[in-house]
Structures are given as structure tokens and as C-alpha cells.
Amino acid sequence: MSAARPGPWARIVARIAHKEPATPLALFRIAMGLSVLYTLLPMLRDDVVRLVWMDRAYGGFRTLTPHHWLLDAVGGASDASVTVLVGAAVVTGVLLIIGLGGRVTAFAALQLMIALFEINSGSGGGHDRLHTNGLWLLVLAPSTATLSLDCWITSKGILARSDRKDATTRSFLSTRPVAAWPRYVAVFQLVLVYGTTGLQKLGQEWMPWGDFRALYYAILAPSWQRYPTDWVADLYPLTQVGTAVTWLWEVGAPLLLLAFWYRATRDRPGFLRRLSNRIDLRSIYLAIGAFFHISLWLMMNLGPFSLVTMSFYLCAYHHDEYAALWARLTGGRARRSTSADAQPPQAAAD
Amino acid sequence: MDHLRAILVLLHVLVISVLSFPAPVGMMTERAFSHPDTQASFQSYTDALNAVGVDIDKDEFQQLLWDAGTAFISVRRKVVAPMQPYVALTGTEQGWRMFGSVNRRPAWLRVELKQDGAWRTIYEMRSDEYTWRRQQLDQERVRAVVNNFSWLHSKRTYEDFGLWLARRAAEDFPDATHLRTSMVRRALPPPDELRAHGMPEGTVLWETEYSLDKHR
Numbered sequence: 001m002s003a004a005r006p007g008p009w010a011r012i013v014a015r016i017a018h019k020e021p022a023t024p025l026a027l028f029r030i031a032m033g034l035s036v037l038y039t040l041l042p043m044l045r046d047d048v049v050r051l052v053w054m055d056r057a058y059g060g061f062r063t064l065t066p067h068h069w070l071l072d073a074v075g076g077a078s079d080a081s082v083t084v085l086v087g088a089a090v091v092t093g094v095l096l097i098i099g100l101g102g103r104v105t106a107f108a109a110l111q112l113m114i115a116l117f118e119i120n121s122g123s124g125g126g127h128d129r130l131h132t133n134g135l136w137l138l139v140l141a142p143s144t145a146t147l148s149l150d151c152w153i154t155s156k157g158i159l160a161r162s163d164r165k166d167a168t169t170r171s172f173l174s175t176r177p178v179a180a181w182p183r184y185v186a187v188f189q190l191v192l193v194y195g196t197t198g199l200q201k202l203g204q205e206w207m208p209w210g211d212f213r214a215l216y217y218a219i220l221a222p223s224w225q226r227y228p229t230d231w232v233a234d235l236y237p238l239t240q241v242g243t244a245v246t247w248l249w250e251v252g253a254p255l256l257l258l259a260f261w262y263r264a265t266r267d268r269p270g271f272l273r274r275l276s277n278r279i280d281l282r283s284i285y286l287a288i289g290a291f292f293h294i295s296l297w298l299m300m301n302l303g304p305f306s307l308v309t310m311s312f313y314l315c316a317y318h319h320d321e322y323a324a325l326w327a328r329l330t331g332g333r334a335r336r337s338t339s340a341d342a343q344p345p346q347a348a349a350d
Numbered sequence: 351m352d353h354l355r356a357i358l359v360l361l362h363v364l365v366i367s368v369l370s371f372p373a374p375v376g377m378m379t380e381r382a383f384s385h386p387d388t389q390a391s392f393q394s395y396t397d398a399l400n401a402v403g404v405d406i407d408k409d410e411f412q413q414l415l416w417d418a419g420t421a422f423i424s425v426r427r428k429v430v431a432p433m434q435p436y437v438a439l440t441g442t443e444q445g446w447r448m449f450g451s452v453n454r455r456p457a458w459l460r461v462e463l464k465q466d467g468a469w470r471t472i473y474e475m476r477s478d479e480y481t482w483r484r485q486q487l488d489q490e491r492v493r494a495v496v497n498n499f500s501w502l503h504s505k506r507t508y509e510d511f512g513l514w515l516a517r518r519a520a521e522d523f524p525d526a527t528h529l530r531t532s533m534v535r536r537a538l539p540p541p542d543e544l545r546a547h548g549m550p551e552g553t554v555l556w557e558t559e560y561s562l563d564k565h566r
Contacts, residue, residue, distance in 0.1 A: 013356040046489040051514070061495075061514035062507060114441045122498060122507065123491040126448050132441025133366070139440075181359050188363060192370040193446045199372045203387070203451030204394035217452040220538050222475045223497040230548065233541040303490035 015184075019177035021319035022145035026099065028186060029106070029143035031311035032134050033096030036109060038304045039131065040090050052123040053082050053116060062120070070115040077119050088112055096138070099148020106138035126193075127305040133189055134311060141182035146174040175319065186315035187260065191253045193309070194289070198250025206247050212240040214247075224300040249288055256285050256316075286313050362442070365433045369444035373426050374419045383412065387454050456500045457533035457555060459487075461515055464528035472519075474534075475500075483518065499533055502555065508533075509558060516560035523562075532557040 006014070043049050054060035058079040066077060074081035092109035095101050101108075110132060117128040144150035155171045204210030205217055216239040219225070219232045232239060259281040262273045275281075290313070293306035326332075382388060389408075392415075396408045406414075437443050461473040461482065472482035475496065486492065495511065498504040512531040519529045536552035538544075 009356075012360070013352050016356040016359050017352045042489065043491060046485050048486055048489045048491055051486065052491050052495065056510070056514075062510040110441055120495075122504070123494050125494055126446055129441075129443050129445065132443070136440045136442055181355075185359065185363065189366060192366060192444065196370045196372050196444075197446040197448045197450070200447045200450045202391070204391040205452050205454070207394070207398070209394050209398045210391075214449065214452050216541070217454050217538050218449055220544075221453050221456045221500070222458050223453075223456065223493055223500050225476050228476065228478070230544060233544040236541040301488070301490050301493060 016181045018180045020180045020183075021175040022141075022143060022178045023147065023319040023322045024183050024315050024317055025138075025141045025143040025178070026145070026147035027314040027322070028134070028183075028311055029099065029138050029141075030097050030147065031314055032131070032138060032308070033093045033109075035131065035134075035304045035308040035311055036089065036093035036096065036113065038307055039113075039127075040086055040093065042303075044086070044090075049082060049086055050079070053077060053086075053119045054079055058082075060120075064119055066115075066119045068115040068118045070111055071118065082116075082119070085112055085116055089116060099144040099150050102142065102144045102150055103139050106135055106143070110135035110139060125303070125305065126197075127303060127308050130193070130308045130312075131304075134186070134308065137182045137186055137189075142178040143182075145176050145178045147172060183315040184260075186312050187256065190309075190312045190316075191256050193253075193312075194250045194256075195253035198247055198253065201247055201250070206243060212243040215239040215243045219299060224302055226299055226301045229299070245288075246292065249285075249292070252285075256282060259285065282316060286316055289313070365436060366442055366444055369430060369433065369437065369442075370446060371426075372447075373422060375423065375426075375445065378416070378419045378423055383416065387451060390454075391451065453501055455535055455537045457502060457535040458552070459496050459499060460532050460534050460554075461519075462530040462532075463519060463523060463526045464530070465523065465526045469530065482522070499556075502533065502535070505556065508556060512558050512560060516562055517565045520562040520565035524566075526562055529560045529562060530557060531560075 043052075050059045051061055053064075055064045055077040056062055058077070060077065064077040070085070071077065071081065074084060089109065089112040092105055092112060095105040096109060113128075113131050113135060117124050117132070149172070151174050152170050152172045155169075155174065201214070203214065205214040206212070216232060216236055219229045219239065259276050262276040263282065266273065266277050290310060293310055296302060297306040376382075392408050392412050396406060396411045399406055399411070458475040459473070460471060460475075461480075462469045463472045471480045473484070473487060474480040476488075487496075495507070499508045499511070508531075512529075515531060516529045519526060532554045533556045534552040535555055536550050539547070539550060
């Protein structure tokens, strides 16, 4: 007699308790660290920190009265306090990249970036919110379990307690399983970003009766242009196709969740499930997204928007997929997750 | 422990889902509704509805949206209020409305300088010819500030920004007497017109003059 199938709540609890190697979260951490630096260093290079984040009394362009506990503690949008906050944020960006300080570093980076973004919200955009959302997930996720200095530092202690002969060897890598749910939430966040922005593209220029002119106008508008774009008139039909595809792709974001569901339940029947898994619908969706983001980055100066958004893409893949990719690239053997991951076979790559 | 973790994770998912749900936050104003691009969108939706047999005119459609939007915002405000402390501490604010409506009549920031009694342009958005402090003014965060002006929003901030430009010009051009900022609004032309005639000259708006003497 077979065991009774667990109920929905038990399955949700089990899924959230699921563990796996931290490689995707570590890559996400590194990408977020790079994005923090890509946000701040150009501002320092172009002498913009003073202009937008310091009060008029210190060389900024307007009177600023931000409210954040960290700014209150250091003295508001003054020359000294903003310099200290930006400097500290740059340091946390570096620490995220090298993986030192674990969740404490992520929390420090989060609070610093919230404080800085709070100073003059009119000088920011959606990428500010993506940064803080991503950093909060890194506070919740043990993302320095691998690909990190933390891993290198702690590995000796772990190895010394083991029976292995190479117990003195330190390593930056580990397949120690950690909570997988922050990775799932990162993917869900991505779906929210794309899905809800698509639903709010209600201007007539996104619609058939507006002649699908949105991309044409967006490329011509001066605010974000990277280069002169008069050439866009010659590519008008292409921009119309791009407008329609962008809108459909964004409102179709829940397909990404469906693709994950199909991967997690690949042992069940169904034509769509088989098709989705065979063509890897998840990767197709993300490849289209990457194409749009890279095109946007080439044509428009939207700061770190493309980088921070695509950082979330890294959470769409399991450790074993990264290990297999690494093995293909280097011709070596994949360092797959061990039995300690305690994951059912069908979930191994979800 | 597993159950508690699951509850907390699902609460987080609930918060970000509720806050992400499309809402016309900041858009339920007479100013936003009367913007020419918004009015054009209302007309296009009304035409589309009429084409499929729905008998409604633009004013009725606009009133319907206004009533539904204000009611929804009122309910939303009450729902999200208990979530705000968590959101403020954790930076999990949502709201993703990127390029929701495209500016079809954007305005270009122009900065002019008076030297030896004559005006000359020293900066214009995206110009390769007028490039004073370009690296600073073309940086992405400054673009975000100026983008508001491009929609002809935030005039007071625009004047603050102009004052900052005047202070910098007083440093950079010791013999100049005045600085003038303006927003040059152009209706983006359709492709055939753009190919034939290029960008139109545009209409000069928000022209503001600053004496540089008081900044030296």
C-alpha cells in the first residue's frame, strides 16, 4: 500500500525547507555586488554624488530632507555623511563580490543603499528598488556558502573536523546545501517586475490602435538616449515588432513560473509539460529578456537597470546546471551536488 | 521551525505581490489626466471601444477611470498600510511602471550663457555641439532628474536645478553675466517626417534667467 500524498500545505512547507548548493545565490551575490559598484563608481567618476545626493548647502542642487535612520544618525545629506555612506557602500559592494561577511555585509549594503536612494528619490528609478529587493534576499540567503572568502575561511575548520586526508586544504567552493527558497523568491520577484510593468503599459502607443509606436518614441525621446537616434525612422517596422513582442513578453511573465512548475513536476503527464521541458521554456524566456536588456543597454543610458535585472536571472538555474556548464567550458567533470542535498531527482534542476 | 519559515516566506511573497499589483499611484490627479498624451490615449481607447460596439464617449470613459481609480487607490492605501514598516526596513518597495506611457512631446533642456552682451548655447540635451559639463549632466541620475522636466513636471525643482547651473557657470565663465535655461518641447515626428525634415525646431518653454554676479 503506497503512502498517502502529503497535502498542499505540507508540500509548500517541504518545498520552502528544500536545500541545495548555494552556487546560484553566490553568483547572484557577486552580480549584485558588481551592480552596486556600477551604480556608485560612475557617480563618483562624473562628480554627480554632490550634485544629486548632497544638500544645497554642500553643493547640491536642492534642499534635501531625507528620512532614514542611518542618515539621521550620520547627520543628513551633508558633505561628510554622504561621503562616508557612499564610501561604505562601495566597500560593501566589494565585500559582496569577494563574499566576505555573509549576511552582515548584505544587510549593511542594503541599509546603505536604502539611505542613499532615499536622499533624492527623483534621481532614481526602478533599478534602485531592484537593488534593495535583491539585497534583502541576500540578507535572508546564506549566499557566501560558496564562491567566497567566507567559504575559504570556514572550510579549514570544517575539513579539520572531517576524516579527509586533505583536511588542511582550504577551498573557495562548497556544495554544502543551503535554503533554496531565496532563489525561488528571486525568480518570483522577476516575474512580478516584468508582469506588472507589462500590465501597466497602457499608453495607446503600446496598442495596435496606437500603431505600436512605443519603442519608436522611446528611442527618440531625449532623456535616456545613449547616441543620436534619427536612424530609427529607417527601422520603424522593426520597432513596431519590438513593441508588440516586448508587451507580449512582459505580460507573459507568468509563463516563467509555469516553466518552473513543469520542471518540478516533470514526472507527470501532459503534452505542454513535455514540450516546455524539452525546449526549456525558461531559458527561451530569459534569452529574449537578455536580448532586450542588452539592446536597451546599447541604445539607452539607464544606469545599472539591465545589470541589476539580469542579476536575478542567475537564480533561475540550479547548481547542477552551473556545474555542468562549467564542466563543458573547461572539459572537466561537473562538481554535482551530493546526496547530502537530499533533493528528489525531479527537483534537481528546477 | 519549517512551518514558521514557510509562513514568513509566504508573507513576504504576499507583501511584494500586493505592492506590485498595478495601481495608478501618483496618477490620479487632474494634471495627469489632462496631459495631452493621456487625453490622446483616452480618445484612442474610446475609439477602440466604439469600434467593437461599446457606446461610450471620451468624457464618460475618463470619468469611469477616475471613479474606479480613486476607489481602488483608497482601498489599496488601507491594505498596504500595515506592510509599510516591513517594506521601509527591508527595502522591498515595489512598483514597476517602466515606460508605461511614452512621452510623445518631450522637452530638451537647453542652457545659454550671456557673454559680451550676446547669448550663446553652451549645453543642450544629447547634443554633440553644446557640451558644457556634459559628463556630469549626461550621467544617468542627472538624466532621471531632467526627465521630469522633459515631461514639464516639477517646475520648482527645475528652477533649483537652474540655480545650481548658474553657480557652476559663474565659476566656469568668469566674464559671463547671465545664464538662461529653457525646455524646448518638440512633438516627435512620425518616421516619414523625421526622414524628410529631421527633428522640428520646437517651442521654448520655462525660460528662466539667472544673474551670475550674485554667485561670485
